[in-house]
Every structure is written in structure tokens, then in C-alpha cells.
Amino acid sequence: QSGARINISEGTCPERIVTITGPTDAIFKAFSMIALKFEEDINASMTNSSVTSKPPVTLRLVVPASQCGSLIGKGGSKIKEIRESTGAQVQVAGDMLPNSTERAVTISGTPDAIIQCVKQICVVMLESPPKGATIPYRPKPASAPIIFAGGQAFTIQGQYAIPHPDLTKLHQLAMQHPPFTPLGQTTPGFPGLDATTPTSSHELTIPNDLIGCIIGRQGSKINEIRQMSGAQIKIANATEGSAERQVTITGSPANISLAQYLINAR
Structure with missing residues (x-):
């Protein structure tokens, strides 16, 4: 009906990418139909x-x-203009999507x-073409559940627990270097590594509709991830008009x- 060509990425991932190509009028028509369909689903729910x-x-x-700077504008002027003229909420993610040179732009209204x-x-995007090569974002397939037992990591596939050697090494390294040692205690040495592993912080954004899966009932899942990884994990409070929550992870690189x-596996 729109005249646009629409491609939807494979269904094995929790996220799927819808690619719309064609003349601008056809693209706008397709977006309009998608938005109306979403509104129908909201009304039905x-x-x-x-x-x-x-x-x-x-x-x-x-x-x-590389195009997000033009979209935001000097001092946020362009994105403010778009918000005011359309009445939509627009947010540009601060970090690039995993393993890509793309960022998420969330529109609500x-x-x-x-x-x-x-x-x-x-x-804006037509006036300011991307600079350099773009590495597209590819959603990851849903991961199998992970358990740690006896210092080993396993992924659950059907009725079987499959050893996961790479994750076992990462888990052991993370536990050898807890980021926050209690006062008066020393961190045990690890052959070939400096025991004073520096700590750093990493931020990521999680959609509001997925944050519950990460926190779990009464915080059970996030506490489990903290315990397994040895990292400090802080989830920012929800902000009005935002479709995402900021998550800050602090600890050693491991x-x-x-x-x-573990968060991505949720």
C-alpha cells in the first residue's frame, strides 16, 4: 500500500530491524502506517x-x-527545533549500538x-550524508541461559548443560579481581597479571520495556549479575519522556x- 520496499531482519533475535527503502513519499507513508498500527496495538492492550x-x-x-551531530545541532538547537515543531519527543543515544558505528534515535508521540x-x-540526513564507512548494527540472537557451578560456566541447551570455556575464563578472571576490596584486605595475586587492576566505568542504555527482565523480581536478576560478574551495576531512575534507562557498570575490564x-544474555 505504501509503495516502499520493507525488509525485516531474522526473527531469532529479541530485536529486529525494519529497513524501509524507496521514494521519500513511499517511506513516509510506510512510517505512517507502522505508527498507526502501533497505536492500534496500544489501544487494544x-x-x-x-x-x-x-x-x-x-x-x-x-x-x-557521523550524522547525529547534524541531527542534534549546535548546542542542541536542531533537535530542539524538531521537538517544538512536531510535538514529538526525540532522544539521541549517547553511545553507539554494540559492534557498530550507529546510534539509536528514539521518537515518541x-x-x-x-x-x-x-x-x-x-x-537533515539528506543534507548531511554520513562520513566514512558505516558499520551497521546487527542485533544478536537470543542467548541460551547461563549458569555458574564449581567455578565453571555452562550454557543450557534443552536438557543439557554445555561447558562454556571462554566464559569460564572470564568469570574466573573477574572473581580474581573484584573491583572493590574491603578495607584492610588485599586482592589475591593472579599469575601474569597486575593485582592492582584499574577500575573503570561503562555506560549503556536499556529500553524501558526490557529493564524488568534485567532487574528481575525484587531485584533478583540484577543482584545475580552483580554477584557473578563482581561488578557494581547502577540503574538510573526512569525519566519522564524517555524510552530508555541508563545503566552504569563499574569494575575491572573483566x-x-x-x-x-550477562546483561545482553537476558
């Missing part, structure tokens, strides 16, 4: 629900990081506001890597 306030329609665009916002974003792996 509110039937017989105790929720009184209707949530906005939310789309996440994937934009080359009514279907009309979203389509006007997409039009303005397309104009602590951070293991914590990221």
Missing part, C-alpha cells in the same frame, strides 16, 4: 486494563553516528507527530565484560 493514561507510540531509528518528526530527520555479557 488498554482494553479491560486498569491503566488510565495512554502511552505514546515509540519508534527507534538506527542512524549513522502521536502517529502524526512521529511522521512529521521522521520527515524532518530525513531532511568485571565489566562479564556483566555486559
Whole structure:
């Protein structure tokens, strides 16, 4: 109906990318139909629900990081102009998506506001083409559950526990170098490595609709990840109008890597 060509990435991943190509009018028509479909789903989910306030329609665009500066504008002037003229909420992620040179741009609002916002974003992107090569974001397939037992890591596949040697090494390294040693205690030595492993912090953003899977019931999952990885993990409070939450991981490189792996595996 839109005249656009639409491709949806494979369904084995928790996230799927919808690629829309064609003339600009066809692209805008396709976005409009997608936004209206999302609104229909929201209305249907509110039937017989105790929720009184209707949530906005939310789309996440994937934009080359080299174009995000033009989209934000000097001192945030361009993104402010887009917000004010369309009535949509627009947020550009601070970090690039995993293993890519692209960033997520989250748009929230009514279907009309979203389509006007997409039009303005397309104009900016046409005026400011990407610089250099773009490494596209490829969502990861859903990972098998992971357990740690007897110092070993295993992935669960059906009825079997499959040893995971690389993750076992990372887990052992993370436990050898806890980032925060209690006062008066020393960190045990690890052959070939400096016992005073420096700590650092890494930030990532998690969509609001996935944060519950990471926190778990009464914080059970996030506490499990903290214990397994040895990292400190802080989840920022939800902010009004934002579709994502900021997560800060602090620890040694091994602590951070293991914590990221476990979070992505959720």
C-alpha cells in the first residue's frame, strides 16, 4: 500500500530491524502506517486494563553516528527545533549500538507527530550524508541461559548443560579481581597479571520495556549479575519522556565484560 520496499531482519533475535527503502513519499507513508498500527496495538492492550493514561507510540531509528551531530545541532538547537515543531519527543543515544558505528534515535508521540518528526530527520540526513564507512548494527540472537557451578560456566541447551570455556575464563578472571576490596584486605595475586587492576566505568542504555527482565523480581536478576560478574551495576531512575534507562557498570575490564555479557544474555 505504501509503495516502499520493507525488509525485516531474522526473527531469532529479541530485536529486529525494519529497513524501509524507496521514494521519500513511499517511506513516509510506510512510517505512517507502522505508527498507526502501533497505536492500534496500544489501544487494544488498554482494553479491560486498569491503566488510565495512554502511552505514546515509540519508534527507534538506527542512524549513522557521523550524522547525529547534524541531527542534534549546535548546542542542541536542531533537535530542539524538531521537538517544538512536531510535538514529538526525540532522544539521541549517547553511545553507539554494540559492534557498530550507529546510534539509536528514539521518537515518541502521536502517529502524526512521529511522521512529521521522521520527515524532518530525513531532511537533515539528506543534507548531511554520513562520513566514512558505516558499520551497521546487527542485533544478536537470543542467548541460551547461563549458569555458574564449581567455578565453571555452562550454557543450557534443552536438557543439557554445555561447558562454556571462554566464559569460564572470564568469570574466573573477574572473581580474581573484584573491583572493590574491603578495607584492610588485599586482592589475591593472579599469575601474569597486575593485582592492582584499574577500575573503570561503562555506560549503556536499556529500553524501558526490557529493564524488568534485567532487574528481575525484587531485584533478583540484577543482584545475580552483580554477584557473578563482581561488578557494581547502577540503574538510573526512569525519566519522564524517555524510552530508555541508563545503566552504569563499574569494575575491572573483566568485571565489566562479564556483566555486559550477562546483561545482553537476558
